[in-house]
Amino acid sequence: MTASARRAVLACYYSLLLHTMASAGDVFDHGRHGTSLAHVEEAKTRRCSPASVSVVGPPKPLLIAAPCDAGEYPVVVFLHGYLANNYFYSQLLQHVASHGFIVIAPQMYTLSGPDTTAEIKSAAAVVDWLAADGLSSTLPPNVHPNLTVVSISGHSRGGKVAFALALGHAKTSLPLAALIAVDPVDGTGLGKQTAPPILTYKETSLRVPAPVMVIGTGLGEVPRNVLFPPCAPLGVSHAAFYDECPAPACHLVARDYGHTDMMDDVTRGAKGLATRAVCKSGEARAPMRRFVGGAMVAFLKKWVEGRPEWLDGIRDRPEVAPVVLSAVEFRDE
Template identity: 55%
Template structure:
């Protein structure tokens, strides 16, 4: 395990929050078993990146599980994770796989296993004064991770804990309508998702546009955020970030071959920080509203009284 920390700066949801934060890596059961003893805490089913308020903050905090996009690394979301954590949340970002085919069933199963591990295992890896409140558990996913999050919320994986809120960050269910990857999530029946929880769907304004003729758009029409939101029931909200792309919420510097590819495969905005802070802010506002009962920031954003670093071309609510 390793950790790093940063100091909080401000209270606006689009800025770093009031908590100093730390980032913790936890190895999976497969790796940990080589060095395990009878006193070793139960390791998670998959490697985790955990963002949390620092030990000196103390307290009990709601938990967000964040599922990464297709063939991306959880570390690419470090800055987004720390942004959310700085506002008083514990963020769990598993590395669901390193190589994957078109079928998302295995990652849905893995995400369910991680959810089931939280009650028994998570507390052993957190500082003693940072306590997870698993009665306030939210689930989020980006790209194909968004599809997996919706699938899990639709009970396509067995979990022992109940999710209280669902967030899809530019979710994608395949290549096109009629070309969904298994297991298909979209039904194309309006308001058909029987989720039993509040939902927020976030889209990217450039996600439907090809970066170059050799590759399809990263969030194609017919299987993207618009279609997911169309199947949501109340309460639900939909934000689309104008002039930014499908991967613009990732870290400023994503390293390695995969990291470099994130700049080449999708149509991008001018820089990542405005998109990332905007998404981080609306995630915080949404979770404050539906996990903590504080609707102030979400309503201020809805009414245009709290301005994001990037412009929202769509803000709509189902009530």
């Protein structure tokens, strides 16, 4: 057993103790599975002989949230936001994993400029590593990935990259099951898209070969103060993305929450401080995180596992969400 697998076993044990009494029926609560959270280092080359070189590990460092219970689970790739760390989303990833998904969150870069081309290629490389069955050795014992299809998700700039990947800006070797964009952003303002631009400003033009969920925030387009522009500017954020998505697609907007409110309660370091100092926020992160996690699970349950009841419940009774929703929109098949 590898060191990461041993750590996953210990994490499972403690998670099971904490969540034994958790409800399995409420999508906005922790699910019935205990979860592990493992960090996996990126690939290192090894020279086995003068003539042969092998590569061990994924193309990017990974944070992997997985159920502890033995079984086969669908895989979701989650791409972090601009200049964020993947572990800022650890509580969100564990929420999704607790409902029966393996969530892979690559650390795309440490620092980056405005062009996302390299990120799109890196995300494709991670998916191809999954297809080559690199994931299995990093998981708890008897936990197996179902790689017949993979779902792609992302927050902020990561949402843009997820759309780019789904639209074929980089080729991948696994079919796409679903796309979830959490407050996606395609630039600094209308007419100021970052390369490569994704939005076309033509209705239903983003012909993703899978169902799409777009989650938005009501405060993302509001400046934090006079020193900082909005973190999700009007015209290049969630509403514009949804307008360009053909059916099947849905759009849910948390009215009183901001662009980074689905992150962990505590995000340390200079980047962590920036998630609160730069973007306008709601009163607390926990309700928004529960909402985003639950909405992701409901969407995946419908389109990956064929179980529509949770997503239909949000559609029919949006008041069940732990936040006030200012938009609940669906485009049916």
